Amino acid sequence: MNYIQNLILDNHDLTNEKLENILSAACPKNIDFADLYFQYTNSEGWQLEDGIVKSGSSNIDSGVGIRSVAGDKSGFAYSNNFNYENLISAAKTSKCIVKSGQSREIQLGNSKNIRKLYNSVSPLDFKTDDIKVKFLKDIDKYVRDKDDRVEQVIVSLAGTYDSILILNTDGIKAFDDRPLVRFSVMVILKVGDRRERGSSGGGGRYSYDEIIDTKFAYEFADEAIRQAAVNLQAEDGKAGSMTVVLGPGWPGVLLHEAIGHGLEGDFNRKKTSAFSDLIGKQVASSQCTIVDDGTISKRRGSLSVDDEGCETKCNTLIENGILKGYMQDKINAKLMNVSPTGNGRRESYACLPMPRMTNTFMLPGEFNPSEIIESVKDGIYAVNFSGGQVDITNGQFVFTASEAYLIENGKVTKPIKGMTLIGNGPEVLKKVSMVGNDLKLDDGVGTCGKDGQSVPVGVGQPTLKIDEITVGGTQV
């Protein structure tokens, strides 16, 4: 169900006519566009550490963001108080971006029937608290029984249900209800004085039953133990430029950092990205085709509509190495004279929307993963990462491996300690010489930050080989 209608609109007697008046107040004649973003978010989290479920937390946040846009200028105000007079005054604050202007009539359409990529059911209503607590205890016991080197286990379960309503001066009225759950497990193993960590987890836009009533969580627990055990054996790695093979799935954080951010419309409209003006140019090897797809059912990065009421799409960013297009929100699409791509996203009602990624991944190529490994005489095989960062202007990006191995004479040998890899976005994908046939999407734990706003995203890729990239080990 959508909470906006009963808990906000009905409770505060916000009729269609009043909503139209608020939009009108935010959009006098010299303003191009205005929108309202109502949000009611109910979230909770449970965490087990040191063997007990010590605390749980619950949060309810609601508010409305009001935006007025004129050309490339935005005025913005928000409020947690849904009283009509208060919203009219917030709308007047929002239009401050222009000095004055006559008011105009706004007419809202009927609410838009949107394609649903997930169910309108709150995960929070699904399982009772005692079941969630027992579930976390079961996972903790499972991990501790399985390995006697366990020093610490931290298990957490979190769920959110986000009800939103988007109204704008184009007449759009779009409701969306967004469930999101996430499970994670971190294990520290200890041998002698050495402690190492392994972490794993997953989630998506569904309910707790897909985690609690399946083997899902136990597989992640196994994975966390396995990673920590590998890291206990890891030796110091080398520093310098070398051949790197990236495993499938989560290492797709490469694409998110190396090219994803640089292809966001705002940076390209302002020409502050290293990818500005490169549409139609070769920016990757011809084996690389990369998409941003917000339409995959139930995935963490997916949205039925973006935060400006546009349906999400599967957008091809790079096709056979050629740059095809950028990711856009409404403002930047209009200023660049292209269509919005369904990438207008915001962290909450309290933030302005901007172009953001959804699920960004590379399509499969023709090689078997084993062929790719065998082709490397001396290099690194990196299979897990803890995150990354990019400077979109010079294209420099990093991503940090948390599980990696040496490749010696075509074979994966010793594990090496985690390290940061650094490269240049517009250059690195030109050095991709083999793309595997094993496309895998990540397990649903990614969060992307931009200008202080966090949004859930997904990444993915097949196994791939980069001929040369700088690796930050300690040995020379």
Place this chain on the structure above:
Amino acid sequence: MSSNGNNILIYKDRLEGIYKDLNKKYSHEFNLSVSNGYTVTSRSAEVENIEYHEDMALNITVYNDFKKGNASTNNLSSENIIKTIEKAENISQNTQADNCQGLPESNFTEKQWDNLGIYYPKDLEVENVIEMTKDCEAEAFKADKRISNSEGSTFSFSKNSHMILNTNGAYGAYNSTDYSLSCIALAEENKLMERDYWYSSSRDFKKLEEGSSIGKKAAERVLSRLGARTLKTQVCPVLFSPEMSASIISNFLSAINGSAIYKKSSFLLDKINEKIFPDFVNICEEPLLVNGPATRPYDSEGVLTENKNIIDNGILKTYLLDTYSSRKLKMDCTGNGVLTNITMNSSEPLVSDIISTLKNGIYITDMMGSGANTLTGDYSRGAFGYLVENGEIQYPVTEITVASNLSQMFQNIVALGDDIDLRNRIRTGSLLIDNITIGGTN
């Protein structure tokens, strides 16, 4: 742009009204934050965004025979506050007992705090703020014709109030203000672009750096990045700028946080009274610094904050403990439910010309990525900086990595500069650290 009082005290009456009817079976803590303000950005000589902020958050923690529940809301009607209390109480019925949990027993705040030197409200006209950001950006463009573009100049202001109440009798409230002005400039040469920024921040508008000076520094910084080259892989001494040094010290502070210690997830476990840094290094916490970016009279649980030496002549004197972690570790609580202002100091004179002390090595001014592992101390991050030869900066260097282990990096600190960054909650000058691995070309 008015800056009326946040009127947090009306909520005190409301919460105290609710107090009388609270279920005595539980103990309760209320943490309330209210903040309002605005952000103005100008770009390409025109205003780009004006954003008004108004945030409220009430966080309620309840303890039920050593079982804990937590709930928060941004709707502060009496009816909703009562619902939120019930939600926290319900959660506490399902969590497990841990006898280290509970409200602080002593040493807590019992008053409203004034005159902390962090609250300087000022009414500013929106037109003047816009002009200030335009002037700031214009100064960057004026500096050099290679300044080709900008991400604009941003001014932000917020006025914050905080209040805590608990059923053991703690009460605290204080106000603060934050002002900042920044500029991001882009420069282009040979079709390659770089970006860099400069900012000023203060509790007091009067102490902000002039916009013209900020724009100029942003321009100087980005111009100095043009023409960056890569470097050969090597082990050498590295000078970390004050901003980068603060990030290294923040890794140290995370590793001595009580929660990392009791979870046994720190490379500084069981290191109290051991030598972590060279003899000349001292690190202290000063919670009540006037105009301090992290000044607070009490922590997140209402425990009074206090001055303390964390590192004394290189030796670790204390962990940073809140009530729970102190009970768990059987140590005294240090009022570190939050971390306040940290100062890095030296018992030797601070070095005024630290680049000549470096002599030959790399001066790192920017790092990227999350490669600091506080469980093992392993450190590996992407970096940008300058090659230094014979005490002089030669040229910018890019696409390099910086790697070592934090334990070794702390021990290998050779000198501390006098270029202390007063904007940061961690006040430190440049740190010169020996034996760092730089990854680059072969």
